[in-house]
Amino acid sequence: MRGWHIPPIHVIKVPNSEKQEVLDGQQRLAAIRDFLEGEFSINGNLDPVEPYIMELDGLSWADLPKNISGKIEDFTIRLLTISDYKPGEPGELFYRLNQPTNLTSAEQRNAYFGEARQQVKDLSEVMIELGYSRETLGFSNSRMAYDDVISKFLLTLELGTLKRKITANTVTSRYRDSDGFSSNYIVEAEDVLLTFYNCLIYTDRSVKLNKASTLSWLIFICSYRRLFKSEEALKKFFLTFEVIRKEINSSVDISCLPKGINKGLVNKVIAIYQDRSGSRVADTSSVVLRDMCLWLLFVSYFPEVKDQNSKTLAVYDSMHYLATIAPSSITEKSLEEIADSLSWGQKL
Incomplete structure (x- = not known):
């Protein structure tokens, strides 16, 4: 509405797939989508104040005059598609584009388009499909919290010990590797996630776990399954x-x-x-x-x-x-x- 430049959206072409994933610009796209779907209205009092925008204060997309909605619809945002890249290039580009922003470690790692990242992402989707949520677990996958727990759990399985400290940098370093986690660990992790979910729904009592206690339960259940039936x-x-x-x-x-x-x-x-x-x-x-x-x-x-x-x-x-x-x-x-x-x- 102000005619300001909006930074281009960067998307990654997923190898061996017709899919594309947003590397940079997800919050911009989500904001545009949510506004068009009427989830929030215009705040006309944001600085610098513009008289004609003040007159639109409180209006949602459906309420806008045609000349204003048409201006928004005709606005051009550049889309840059990245393909034929080396495994480390998307992550480095994402890091340089987002240095000033406050992203979680899991959100930053999501830019590393390697096999390990995809395995973690798949397991995170398994959790959501099973029914993991704020109601069942105590926290949602907001800001990729499930990805963070799963990546540390897989790394624990791979290291085979609890005596090695796993930090955000440790996981990021693992994401940079070209090889993913062993398929045996992925299968075991899926089984542990299913068993853990069965524990969560065993009672109608709600539990309030955080990422640390969730990781400990995953480790405990993994060890338990190796010992007992x-x-x-x-x-x-x-x-x-x-x-x-x-x-x-x-x-x-x-x-x-x-x-x-x-x-x-x-x-x-x-x-x-x-x-x-x-x-x-x-x-x-x-x-x-x-x-x-x-x-x-x-x-x-x-x-x-x-x-x-x-x-x-x-x-x-x-x-x-x-x-x-x-x-x-x-x-x-x-x-x-x-x-x-x-x-x-x-x-x-």
């Missing part, structure tokens, strides 16, 4: 754990806990898990502690699994050791010492 026990544990976490200061039914494991100990372990889900979330110590806390509570609620493998036996013994000391003496440091003694997380 029963999905029913896993769903029951997820429900129990999340109920206690949500009502940490209220009365907790501990009738199913083994003898010697008390409410104070359970709440202490949950409190440490909570703290490491909300601060220092990317530190290796936080990832290891959250995983340790999940397994400590799991073997407490299902003591019959302790003799099935060395991992569950070791964590069961650790929980009983903790039960012999006062809950007030249980700290993050004491759990870290136990984790170190067991080389916890050294191998996924």
